[in-house]
Amino acid sequence: MAALLEVRGLRAGFDTDAGYIEVLDGVSFELASGETLGLVGESGCGKSVSALSIMNLLPRPAGKITAGSIGFQNRDLVTLPKEELHDVRGNRISMIFQEPMTALNPVHRVGNQIIEAVKLHEPDLTTAIARRRALEMLERVGIPAPDQRLNEYPHQLSGGMRQRVMIAMALTMQPDLLIADEPTTALDVTIQAQILDLLREMQRESGMAILFITHDLGVIAELCDRVTVMYAGCVVEQASVTQLFSTPRHPYTQGLLRSIPRLDATPKQPLTTIPGTVPALIDMPKGCRFRNRCLNAEDDCELRSPDLIHAAGRQIACHHPVAEVLT
């Protein structure tokens, strides 16, 4: 399987008043054409920083990539000259965010923003044709009365509608890869179901790959082919969605899956928990970063941090993984 996107040993961080803080501690994952990869983990573990690194959108000048590579269609985005990078970001990879209001310009009509996106992709189009494209896109993403919506401002749309507009804009350039950073987290469940349905349909039509970032394991199970689990700036496990949910091998993945309240569980029973909390970025422990919360931890976990290694069709970063039994 030739990877479309191949992130290797990515380190990134920010200059802050307290000095440089490393956020990504060597992140690696890969994504094939047409595939949906879920990137899951708790708040602050580095999901968005990973995505922004791929998009070359880390805030400047504080944010920087200090090591690693981001292979995309046989080019390394970390070292790629600016002009070529522009082509990749403008034409091959698009991104949608949790709060589309931050990505849409509040003072411009929705229509003009989509038309601009269309023209950016195909500069030779006349405005009339670009406008027709914009209309088609809005129709495709299921916006009712699209010609009326074209003349409205972002704040006049509901959250679900704004996310549809974002998706329409992201898809105008027919990307090979769509990065979706928590696109449904701010939406109600019935609207979330609409948007997930839409993304699936758009993917079926276009064959694009999706990197789907979320902290919701339900959404992952629903949508993704494979899953990358992150913890405190590291990838701890990567597996097919079936493998991951039926036989999680990293103690963190297992703990996470056991902590979710389930509809079919007996109510009012104590939930399984992962004791403790994530260590702060500024004092990450030596060795395995999950050590202070891990039930499998032994002395060697303190001495060296586990590498992400291939094991029986998946990747795990743990010295003492959970045995592969059904949970």
Added chain:
Amino acid sequence: MKESLLQVRGLKKYFPVRGGVFLRRIGNVQAVEDVSFSVERGKTLGLVGESGCGKSTVGQTILKLHNPTAGEIFYEGRDIAAMNRAELKAFRRDVQIIFQDPFESLNARHTVSRILEEPFVIHEMGTAAERRSWAGDLLNRVGLQADALDRFPHEFSGGQRQRIGIARAIALQPKLVVCDEAVSALDVSIQSQVINLLMDLQREMNLALIFIAHDLAVVKHVSDDIAVMYLGKIVEQADAQEIYAFPRHPYTKALLSAIPIPDPSRRGERIILSGDVPSPIDPPNGCRFHTRCPHAADQCRTVEPTEELVNEGHRVACHFWNELADHNAVG
């Protein structure tokens, strides 16, 4: 029949919509429209529904943070609108609230100790030394160390801040706590810790909870009874197990079916509702759900359904709940 701890009857809460040069009242947000339910001692009522459907307004009106537009709220049999000073004081001690973002509800400039001692100060309880020692006890109770007393809220993680919010809410041994999205902002591994804490405290203190949340799996886990709201109305209420196993209202069915299940072998057909929730300023006539209901008929557009009894404790407001009984969404 034994008396409920809390009984809400025909509760209505409208907020004015102002406009024009003189900011005159030009309409109403019908945030809560004719809502009735009761909460039993030591039990949990889950309140679910999409954002803006009126959950928080219900919770806040119970706390007397709003005056109801109409309807009555009885606490231990007494109408809270007609309470005298002494009764009100006891009521304010007995009924507490925990919010989604504890950071906003905890005074950032006060130490944890001051935050936790405040309820005792307000109710003129104990000496300074006693209050500090009670604050320490409260911290232990919610799983924090007493050395947290002299620190400030921003020095804690979200889950720890929520524990502090819980500690403050239980300081006066309340009988009812409204948890308004109290675990919604927490990561799963921390969320499960806080849910367990709430359930432990409930058992120890015989606490009643009104648990407001949009995560239905969480609500089902903690609740004895569940009320589902849509656009200011309760469309269905029943025992938690019953409502999940046998949802009757088309909205409840769609809501349940929309929950992503953390099990890839159960990817299935979902009921996808079309459109958005209409505005509560000008809600649809007849059944408020008719603009999105897959079963809407002519009658639904004009006649408002009233609550009917499915069985003891299970009520639903839909003209066709009986005919639709076979359409079960969850499977």
